[in-house]
Amino acid sequence: MGPGAPGGPRYDLRVNRVAYLGPRGTFAEEALVSQADLAALEPVPMRAVPQVITAVEAGEVDLGLVPLENSIEGSVTATLDTLAFGTELLIQREVDLPVTLGLGVKPGTAFGDVGVVISHPNPLGQTRQWLAKHLPDAETRVADSTAEAARQVAMSPTGGDAAIANTRALDLYGLEVLEEGIEDHPSETRFVVVGHGIPAPTGHDKTSLVCMQREDRPGTLLAILQEFAARSINLTKVESRPTKRGLGQYCFFIDCRGHIADELVADCLRNLVAKHADVKFLGSFAVAGEVGSAVRTQVAESWRSAEAWVGDLRARVRPDASPS
Numbered sequence: 001m002g003p004g005a006p007g008g009p010r011y012d013l014r015v016n017r018v019a020y021l022g023p024r025g026t027f028a029e030e031a032l033v034s035q036a037d038l039a040a041l042e043p044v045p046m047r048a049v050p051q052v053i054t055a056v057e058a059g060e061v062d063l064g065l066v067p068l069e070n071s072i073e074g075s076v077t078a079t080l081d082t083l084a085f086g087t088e089l090l091i092q093r094e095v096d097l098p099v100t101l102g103l104g105v106k107p108g109t110a111f112g113d114v115g116v117v118i119s120h121p122n123p124l125g126q127t128r129q130w131l132a133k134h135l136p137d138a139e140t141r142v143a144d145s146t147a148e149a150a151r152q153v154a155m156s157p158t159g160g161d162a163a164i165a166n167t168r169a170l171d172l173y174g175l176e177v178l179e180e181g182i183e184d185h186p187s188e189t190r191f192v193v194v195g196h197g198i199p200a201p202t203g204h205d206k207t208s209l210v211c212m213q214r215e216d217r218p219g220t221l222l223a224i225l226q227e228f229a230a231r232s233i234n235l236t237k238v239e240s241r242p243t244k245r246g247l248g249q250y251c252f253f254i255d256c257r258g259h260i261a262d263e264l265v266a267d268c269l270r271n272l273v274a275k276h277a278d279v280k281f282l283g284s285f286a287v288a289g290e291v292g293s294a295v296r297t298q299v300a301e302s303w304r305s306a307e308a309w310v311g312d313l314r315a316r317v318r319p320d321a322s323p324s
Contacts, residue, residue: 015041015063016062017042017044017060017063018062019043019044019056020064020065021046022045022047022147023151025166027189028065028191029147030097034095035093035095038063044060047144048144049079050086052064052066052194053082053087056194063092064089066079066194067079073122079192080253084280084282085244090196090197090198091285092199092285093193094190095193095288096188096191096288097190100183101126101146101181102181103179104169104170104173105163107176113159114160116140116160117138117163118143118163119140119143119149120142120146123165123183124142126183130183134179134182138162143163146164149163150163150165150175154175192285202259204286205258206256206257206285207265207284208254209254210279211272211277211279212278212279213251213277216249221252223275224277227271233268235257238253240253257287
């Protein structure tokens, strides 16, 4: 089975089913089919992120794909909290998807007829300015997903409802697109594939973890971050979330460059656990996108060149220690 991107992970033939945040037509499904190897699996839509995770844990599916964060609206807290506190599954891959939103209605509905706009909270946030300008009097309602919003509008007995969704969902449910590209700013949504085990390093990887302070005292977070700085490990994300243990108690979600198989990363995590915090490991996996693929190719070429250089030097070592 081929990789989703050059140098990315490969899944063996025993991987047959992948769950995703459904129903059909969601951005999650769009992200799934953007990966050649995932698109070749049997897709299983689920209604909520915890259901996707549970299906993988129970062995009903082999992998699960869920949204993690949006470049405008930030993290998807249901995913963060489930990964941190509700499962031992690990991130296998990240998939970045550009977000384009449209306003869909039942055929024959005019723009002026729209009185209710339905969507997932994130797209509603991503179109806040557009809605204020073009539909200032419309009521907004929340749905579990953009596809669910499109389905609700398609099933509505009235013609005054509209859905904000991707074109895939609007087409799937037979809605007419009144306006395309209504997002206030260009954005991307990052999805992650979850499963069992840790993928092999690729040369351009990311490690995700959760740090929970053992005691609340000044300088604790600084001490944690200094472990990364001391080893020149680049951090790409630091975010605090409640620990669910009490008001005012927080943990820190940290993403850093590198793989747990890298000695520097392993040494950093070893010191974190020994000195500063309880650490929940969320995974080491390939960085997404075309840039990630290009960097992996460059790293592989650099490694081959360095290996050849060292090999040439070692081949010139004399078999004895006597001077010539």
